[in-house]
Amino acid sequence: MSAEKNNPLNELDHQPRNWLDKIIFKLGDAASIFYLFTVVITFYEIVMRYAFNAPTIWVHETATFVGGILFVLGGSYALATNRHVRIVLLYDSVLDRTQNFLNVFHHIMGLIFTASLIYASYYMAESAFYAPWGEPRLETSGSAWDPAFPAYTKLIILMVFVIMFFQFLFHLIQDLVGIRGRK
Amino acid sequence: MFELSALGIGWVSLMMLTLMIALLITGMQLAFVTGLVAVVFAVGWFGPDAVGVVSSRVYSFVGSYVFLAVPMFVMMAALLDRSGIAVDLFDAMKKVGRKIHGGVGVQTLLVAVILASMSGVIGGEIVLLGILALPQMLRLGYDKKLAIGITAAGGALGTMLPPSIVLIIYGLTANVSIGDLFKASFLPAFMLAMFYVIYVLVYSKLYPDKAPIPSDEELAADDAKNVNYVRALFFPLLTVVFVLGSIYGGIASVTEASALGVVGIVISAAIRKELTWMVLKESAQATMRTCGMIIWIGIGATALVGVYNLMGGIDFVEQLILSLSGGNAMLTVLIMMLILFILGMFLDWVGVALLTMPIFVPIIIGLGMDPIWFGVVFCLNMQVSFLSPPFGPAAFYLKSVAPKDISLGLIFKSLIPFIIMQVIALSLVVAFPQLALWWK
Numbered sequence: 001m002s003a004e005k006n007n008p009l010n011e012l013d014h015q016p017r018n019w020l021d022k023i024i025f026k027l028g029d030a031a032s033i034f035y036l037f038t039v040v041i042t043f044y045e046i047v048m049r050y051a052f053n054a055p056t057i058w059v060h061e062t063a064t065f066v067g068g069i070l071f072v073l074g075g076s077y078a079l080a081t082n083r084h085v086r087i088v089l090l091y092d093s094v095l096d097r098t099q100n101f102l103n104v105f106h107h108i109m110g111l112i113f114t115a116s117l118i119y120a121s122y123y124m125a126e127s128a129f130y131a132p133w134g135e136p137r138l139e140t141s142g143s144a145w146d147p148a149f150p151a152y153t154k155l156i157i158l159m160v161f162v163i164m165f166f167q168f169l170f171h172l173i174q175d176l177v178g179i180r181g182r183k
Numbered sequence: 184m185f186e187l188s189a190l191g192i193g194w195v196s197l198m199m200l201t202l203m204i205a206l207l208i209t210g211m212q213l214a215f216v217t218g219l220v221a222v223v224f225a226v227g228w229f230g231p232d233a234v235g236v237v238s239s240r241v242y243s244f245v246g247s248y249v250f251l252a253v254p255m256f257v258m259m260a261a262l263l264d265r266s267g268i269a270v271d272l273f274d275a276m277k278k279v280g281r282k283i284h285g286g287v288g289v290q291t292l293l294v295a296v297i298l299a300s301m302s303g304v305i306g307g308e309i310v311l312l313g314i315l316a317l318p319q320m321l322r323l324g325y326d327k328k329l330a331i332g333i334t335a336a337g338g339a340l341g342t343m344l345p346p347s348i349v350l351i352i353y354g355l356t357a358n359v360s361i362g363d364l365f366k367a368s369f370l371p372a373f374m375l376a377m378f379y380v381i382y383v384l385v386y387s388k389l390y391p392d393k394a395p396i397p398s399d400e401e402l403a404a405d406d407a408k409n410v411n412y413v414r415a416l417f418f419p420l421l422t423v424v425f426v427l428g429s430i431y432g433g434i435a436s437v438t439e440a441s442a443l444g445v446v447g448i449v450i451s452a453a454i455r456k457e458l459t460w461m462v463l464k465e466s467a468q469a470t471m472r473t474c475g476m477i478i479w480i481g482i483g484a485t486a487l488v489g490v491y492n493l494m495g496g497i498d499f500v501e502q503l504i505l506s507l508s509g510g511n512a513m514l515t516v517l518i519m520m521l522i523l524f525i526l527g528m529f530l531d532w533v534g535v536a537l538l539t540m541p542i543f544v545p546i547i548i549g550l551g552m553d554p555i556w557f558g559v560v561f562c563l564n565m566q567v568s569f570l571s572p573p574f575g576p577a578a579f580y581l582k583s584v585a586p587k588d589i590s591l592g593l594i595f596k597s598l599i600p601f602i603i604m605q606v607i608a609l610s611l612v613v614a615f616p617q618l619a620l621w622w623k
Contacts, residue, residue, distance in 0.1 A: 035470050038254075067254065083475065089574075090209070112219065120234035121238040124235065
């Protein structure tokens with residue numbers, strides 16, 4: 001039975017469940033093109049360095065920044081499409097009804113996790129956008145090029161945790177309604 | 184707030200482990216289990232402000248340049264899956280030893296090795312071989328168990344031969360050169376592949392009817408097929424040479440080498456007239472899918488280790504392991520391998536690496552052993568856990584493409600001889616570290 005759940009080719013288990021999941025699914029698919037972008041600019045850097053002896057100052061940091069955003073976004077994407085790895089040995093062998101209750105439990109745990117991380121990453125983002133003395137300024141990488149990527153990455157981490165909070169909330173509501181409907 | 188620190192690190196470690204296992208058993212996602220446990224214990228031990236440790240861990244984890252090699256190698260594999268390169272490779276390899284018993288099995292293993300040096304992920308390769316090679320062997324009348332074992336064990340080699348994502352993640356966690364890890368893992372991985380080849384040949388010699396030779400008509404049909412060897416082999420192999428050459432030669436960083444690999448496969452596909460926007464888009468999407476999962480397991484695990492370290496847990500485990508082994512180097516390694524094996528039964532390998540290596544590697548270095556060698560040992564350990572029940576991912580991937588009558592139980596049974604060979608290879612590398620470190 002667990003073979004079905006782990007089956008990478010079984011697309012049915014990976015459909016988005018509501019409008020928010022659908023948006024994230026679409027957005028994630030569209031954003032995935034930027035992985036190609038990181039390949040292209042990294043290749044450009046190699047060519048510039050070896051063929052023209054003119055290494056760039058922006059490729060390294062841009063590729064890391066773009067990759068980082070995609071990594072964070074990937075968590076929300078995997079949640080929307082139910083792709084996060086789990087141990088299904090017991091989960092798969094219980095009754096559907098029990099599985100529903102387990103799902104409700106997972107969503108509540110997810111809500112606690114994301115809520116704590118919203119709190120933490122809010123302060124992290126705040127200090128990246130405001131100096132300790134309260135003046136607005138963007139945290140920069142401190143390199144020769146010095147882009148404000150750290151500030152943007154921290155903001156996006158905060159945003160993704162907020163989105164994931166609502167994903168868990170909507171899943172919770174959907175499953176609670178499902179349990180009530182069955183009674 | 185409840186003061187967990189008053190209980191002492193020993194009891195709290197036990198509580199953490201219990202909570203983690205309990206949550207995992209309910210089927211909760213691994214990434215969120217580790218993340219949540221990190222949050223709960225950060226708050227319980229240090230107070231609410233300590234959640235900041237978790238968020239800053241998330242930030243530093245996703246901002247790592249080396250990590251960018253992971254999606255690029257995943258994309259390389261995704262592009263391979265969507266091009267006909269693997270099919271051509273298999274057709275070209277049909278010329279090798281086709282008139283001896285077990286020939287097709289050996290061909291499959293050779294294809295597996297070449298594919299493994301183009302991609303570093305488990306899954307894709309097993310699925311590919313499961314679609315290409317398994318039906319071929321079954322059609323010829325190969326013993327089911329032999330055919331299944333070759334396919335799954337061969338496909339799992341992808342994570343052992345460079346460029347392997349397991350080694351990249353180990354290198355990141357242990358803070359050692361990934362290029363060195365790739366150099367070190369090559370010989371042990373090759374040795375393991377040769378064990379498989381020898382096994383197939385000896386088995387076929389002993390039981391010729393379990394590994395029949397293709398009929399004359401079939402051989403004639405293969406000859407009639409006009410394989411363009413330049414197209415089939417030259418560019419994919421050139422890509423392998425480029426990727427590994429630039430890493431071994433120190434010309435490019437691992438991330439840059441992985442970008443070269445993607446470009447190489449894209450060019451190979453373009454020459455084969457298989458490159459479409461659709462292929463690129465689908466490969467990018469597949470990358471997004473796989474990486475979202477891998478990276479969030481990493482995020483959760485690194486958060487948990489970060490919090491545990493601040494609590495003084497790493498020192499605690501270090502003392503615990505050293506007191507168990509009495510400071511004996513070999514015994515320490517054996518205890519660690521036992522822990523890896525047990526964890527490998529429950530957790531994904533990314534989680535295993537990120538949870539244990541920050542604790543194990545300093546102990547290994549402290550005892551005067553080489554962390555590069557330990558990386559190869561870890562990689563071999565994970566090979567075993569890929570094939571072992573109850574969660575051996577190799578078996579599940581193969582099951583997803585195998586004919587209906589092949590059950591999971593049969594797959595695991597077929598893998599037993601291959602697991603034994605893995606354990607032999609692992610013991611050899613543990614007993615003779617030179618196997619991994621000869622180039623130093």
